[in-house]
Amino acid sequence: FFNKSASHKVTHDLPLHKSSCEIYRISMCRGKELTEGQKGGIITAKKLGHTPSEISRVIGCSRSSVLRVLATHESQESPKQRTGRPRILNESERKKLKFSITKNKNTRRQTLSQIRLNFINNNINISTRTIRKELAKENIHSRIQRHKPLISEINKTKRLSWAIAHEHWTVEDFKNIVWSDESTYTQFRTSGFGHVFREPSEEFHEDCIAATVRRSAGRMFWGCFSWIGLGPLVPLVGRVTAVTHCEILRNYAIPTDNAPVHTAKKARSFLTSSNIELLPWPAQSPDLNPIENIWSFIEVKIRQHDTQPSSIVQLE
Structure with missing residues (x-):
């Protein structure tokens, strides 16, 4: 040898x-x-x-x-014998834990304490910390649920059709568009944040989002922007009607969404007489309007102040 x-x-x-x-x-x-x-x-x-x-x-x-x-x-x-306390859950049991949590919308919204109680009822003594670690091994983490408008199947089809129709628009085409919308701001943040268990790729999974609906509170503002730059930010005092909308549009060429004040006969007549071409817009599609990014930016700026607005006047 x-x-x-x-x-x-x-x-x-x-x-x-x-x-x-x-x-x-x-x-x-x-x-x-x-x-x-x-x-x-x-x-x-x-x-x-x-x-x-x-x-x-x-x-x-x-x-x-x-x-x-x-x-x-x-x-x-010779492999060394593992020392210390044996694992509470083996790989198969960990897979079952993942399945039991991701079954539906309700199971995804359990707290760690509720999950632990299920183990206790089956004579398995496990801590919430261990549950969190075992779920992390399966790439499941507790995250703030995303908010998304509740969209009907019909409107989902219309949204897709709109996207396909404008798929080949160029930058030059979009330069001719003035984006506008209304947004409501309140003195204090009123929307809550819930947590769901999900994988990173499940951010917008149907079971992991919180459906939102339109409601009125605080002060509503109208705004617009285009390729050239930002337009005015107009506070809307009182009830917003088609007449109010026409007053706002008198000096601006604006495409609008399907809100009742935008689609009213008086508003459409004004747009036609002013030679303003209205961009067709699918219902329940605020996310298609880039002005939503500006509304979010304004909301962040409001909440970054050390003191929140003490009145609607101060908010304006």
Whole structure:
């Protein structure tokens, strides 16, 4: 098992075994550290069935050195027994946990305490911290649920048709559009944030969003912008009607959504008489209007102040 070299004098070349493998006696001084080649020869000879005494005679080292090499080799090959407390959930049970949480909208909205109670009822003592860690291994985390308008199937079809119809519009086409809309701001933030368990790719999964509906509160503002820049931000005091809308539009060329005041006969007549072409707009599609990004920016700026507006006048 060792190559003959100038640094080793071969003093014995009788095989220890009838196999084609041969172990040569290599002269060495007592107490000298074994080379890696000698250690490999000891291990191989042991696998061939030779005793430690036979190996020590041929290698030219003590029997205790042979035993030490063999013991070290066996300890490295043998897997170490895991220490500490055993895992509460194995991989199969962790998969079942993931399935039980992601079954539907209600199961995704459980708290960690509720999930833990289910384990306790099945005689499994587990902490909420462990549950969180086990879910993380399955890439499931508690995240704030996204808010999205509740859209009917009919309007989903209309939205898709609108997108396909404008798929090939160029930047030059969109330069001719003035984007407008209304948005309501309140003195204090009123919308809450709920948490759901989901994977990163499930941000807008049907079970992970909170449907929103339109409501009136605080002060409503009308605004617009185009490729050229920002338009005015107009506070709307009192009830907004078609007449109010026409007054706003008198100096601006605006495409509008399907709010009643926008689609009223009086508003459409005004747009026609002013040679303003109305961009067709699918219902329940505020996300298609880029002005929504400006409304969000304004909301963030309002909430970044150290003190919130103390009145509607201050909000304006």
